[in-house]
Amino acid sequence: MKQFGGPAAFIDRNDINTDEIIPAKYLTEITKKALAPHLLEDLRLEGGEFDPHSAEMQAARVLVTRANFGCGSSREHAVWALEVNDINVVIGESFARIFRQNMFNCGILAVELSKADIDRLFALNGPVEVAVDLDAEQLTATGSTGEGVTCRFTLNPFDKQLIGAGGWLAYADAKY
């Protein structure tokens, strides 16, 4: 099975919508790779700048964010923009339904944690490395000074099957 985890980038805002993840002007692209340079390019944080090309974002395999990530437009381009930037896990307090389903349909992970756990991850000293144990439904985040945070999470059993199958198309093609 695919391995999940790696260096984490932190985006401290609620309600990040899919227009912000990938603006509509790039929806005329017909290859996923063409989305790569534009991930989160116009994102604005409340009271802080966001640099989509920071060293942390360049290295990221994991995004850690807040509540209702991926709301708004159904565009799966938002998930593909993450995918082509090698991001395979998004960790948040909650996700918009369509975005969450698009993640699992593509065979990558949307992990929901409590606000308290998300706060613990944000409190770590960066750079932070996240290791995900899918079978145990547990992740460990380790900060630069070696301190670690371990969190349990629950995956919907069907979503877990989609990860195992490598996505919804492969699953549905085999089963229906």
Next chain:
Amino acid sequence: MGQTITEKIFAAHLRDTPTPGNMVLDIDVIMCHEITTPIAIMDLMDKGMDRVCDPARIKAVIDHVTPPKDSKTAAQAKIMREWARRHNIRDFFDIGRNGVCHALFPEKGFIRPGNTVIMGDSHTCTHGAFGAFAAGVGTTDLEVAIYKGVCAFRAPKSLKIEVTGTLPRGVFAKDVILNIIKELTMGGGTDMVIEFTGPVVDAMNMASRMTLCNMAVEAGATSGVCQPDLVTAEYLWPFIKDDYASPAQAAESFARWRSDADAHYERELTVDVTDLTPQVTFGYKPDNVRDITEMEGSPVDQVYIGSCTNGRIEDLREAAAILRGRTIANSVRGILVPATPAVYSQALDEGLIRIFMDSGFCIMNPTCGACLGMSSGVLADGEVCASTTNRNFNGRMGKGGMVHLMSPASAAAAAITGAITDPRRFMA
């Protein structure tokens, strides 16, 4: 324990229960447009799986950027066109016959009570107005539905909103739904279907019910839904007249889908609209909603009337009633985008297009256009638009632009004064 309308529809379409709480449904209506479908088509072709489950269940349209604005959008349209031809998809709407999907497909009578409907478009929830389960999905879900005719959902939870009281003058379905989103917040409806009920909804026409359901997704909901009734039957009558003796008999038949009195709801809410005033959004989130009187005088550069939320003939009438005999402010660009050719044609017949033109509006062809910043009125950095669309996200209508969502009446009032304005000032 009784069932909600959504539970009844799920039960009637259940193909598989892969794990407890997850349901794979047969999909009756699979809608496709040129932004989210081409990548599904190309992926199926790459995998040697270029088939469709049933061409009659597929409804396809080029609507987001039409006529094409550049080579890339022309290529997307071409992929759709060739695919529709290859698979004998009869219900394919190209230039001249195309319009905003969530206005066009209802006009064609494609959605019936009890249907399951999906599309690679978040505003698919609009079609819940017909007593259907209609959900926006991503491209992979769309691809699987095209290929296999199925889609997976979690077992539905429902949130019931009873709309009571009397709609005051100058207050419309758009004001009601903005007020509801403010109450629920952007994530408040996640994983739920919002059931709009109560005397105010019962009295609404289909256009207003579509406006309500259209914005359910702005509260995070999987869909919105209204109970099918005589209003539904009368709207659909041209398409169902061979199946039923009368609209009343059709409504009686549709009643089997209606939620049972003892159905279980995750949450129930009553909204009394008697004292509601015209609403407007501020900021960049659709739950940032205020009374329009609190924003009065705030200048706008552009007014946009159109979209799947408010581009129907009823919306044009509402705006034209305010614009009649008046001209828009010199400082404002007014843009009208009738949602479909039928809306455009009807507006011509009723003299509404003349009213818009005489007032100073530019009339565009039916398209999604500037609603998502694609074409037909994209904003420059720092510009402000009073808009009848559905999203005020940062950059939605163009990088650095600000969008204030409001009703067509309020948008027309803003066009006249060049600033956010209470439309009741212009109402008899």
